[in-house]
Amino acid sequence: MRAELAEWFEVMFNGSTTTPRRRPRSDRTIRNHIYATLPALNTWASAKDSLREVTRDDVLDVLPNGGTARSEMIQGLRSIFQILHARRLVFTNPAARMRVGTPEIRVPVSLDVPVLRRLLDDPDPVRAACASLLVFxxxxxxxxxxxxxxxxxxxxxxxxxxxxxxxxHARVALNAYLAYRERQWPRSGNPHLFINRATAGRLIPVTGGWINTVLGIPAQALREDRILDEAHACEGDPAASPSSSVSP
Structure with a gap:
C-alpha cells in the first residue's frame, strides 16, 4: 500500500507526461488530500495489503456521516484511486459515483478581548510578533x-x-522578535522571518501547525475575529471599512 501511495504522490507532485497526462498539483492540494484520507488509509492498512483489495463497502464504512469531513475524504480518495486506476495499479475506483455532500459553512466566531490582549502583550517575542501581524x-x-x-x-x-x-504595536513586537531571533540563531541563512529549531539551518518556512502551537489557538481564528470586528465596525458595508484593523 505504501508503494501505491508513493506512486500517487509522484504523479500529484511532478505531474505526468504519459497518457493520461496530468499537471502537477500544489503542495496544499496534496497535503489536504493526505490529511483527509489518512483515517481511511490507516484503517485499511491494518487489515489489507493493497488498495486493490478496497471495495465500495470498505469506503462507505470509513466515510464520515456528512459535512466537510465527508466531502474532503471522498475527494481525496477519488484522487488516489483515479491515478492508481490510470496506472493500472488498482482494478476499479471504489470511491466513484458516491454522493459527496455539502461542505459545512463556517461562521466566524469572535474571540474574547482578554485573549487578544494576552497574545499581544505576551512576554514570548515569537507569540507577540505572530499575534500582532494577524490582529493588526x-x-x-x-x-x-x-x-x-x-x-x-x-x-x-x-x-x-x-x-x-x-x-x-506590531513594529515594537517585530523589533523584539528580530532581536530574539538574532540571539538564538545568529548564523541562520533562512530567509523567512519566522524560524524555529527545525528550520533555522534550512531554507524552508515553518509549518502552519507550529504557528498554531506558538499562538495556542488557530491562526485562522485570529484572522476571522479581525474580519468579524471590521464587519461590525462598518456595519456590513465594505465601502465604509476602516483602512486599518481596530485595536482590541
Missing part, C-alpha cells in the same frame, strides 16, 4: 509563514505587491 494587519496564516526578512523594511510590511505601514 489581518494576514492569512499562509502569508505569515511565507514572510521573508526583507518583507519588513522602513517600518512597513511589503506583501503581495502592497506596502503597509506597520501598526506601532
Amino acid at each position: 494587519h489581518g494576514l492569512r496564516p499562509r502569508q505569515l509563514r511565507g514572510l521573508h526578512l526583507t518583507d519588513i523594511a522602513d517600518g512597513r510590511l511589503h506583501i503581495d505587491g502592497l506596502r503597509i505601514l506597520l501598526a506601532p
Whole structure:
C-alpha cells in the first residue's frame, strides 16, 4: 500500500507526461488530500495489503456521516484511486459515483478581548510578533509563514505587491522578535522571518501547525475575529471599512 501511495504522490507532485497526462498539483492540494484520507488509509492498512483489495463497502464504512469531513475524504480518495486506476495499479475506483455532500459553512466566531490582549502583550517575542501581524494587519496564516526578512523594511510590511505601514504595536513586537531571533540563531541563512529549531539551518518556512502551537489557538481564528470586528465596525458595508484593523 505504501508503494501505491508513493506512486500517487509522484504523479500529484511532478505531474505526468504519459497518457493520461496530468499537471502537477500544489503542495496544499496534496497535503489536504493526505490529511483527509489518512483515517481511511490507516484503517485499511491494518487489515489489507493493497488498495486493490478496497471495495465500495470498505469506503462507505470509513466515510464520515456528512459535512466537510465527508466531502474532503471522498475527494481525496477519488484522487488516489483515479491515478492508481490510470496506472493500472488498482482494478476499479471504489470511491466513484458516491454522493459527496455539502461542505459545512463556517461562521466566524469572535474571540474574547482578554485573549487578544494576552497574545499581544505576551512576554514570548515569537507569540507577540505572530499575534500582532494577524490582529493588526489581518494576514492569512499562509502569508505569515511565507514572510521573508526583507518583507519588513522602513517600518512597513511589503506583501503581495502592497506596502503597509506597520501598526506601532506590531513594529515594537517585530523589533523584539528580530532581536530574539538574532540571539538564538545568529548564523541562520533562512530567509523567512519566522524560524524555529527545525528550520533555522534550512531554507524552508515553518509549518502552519507550529504557528498554531506558538499562538495556542488557530491562526485562522485570529484572522476571522479581525474580519468579524471590521464587519461590525462598518456595519456590513465594505465601502465604509476602516483602512486599518481596530485595536482590541
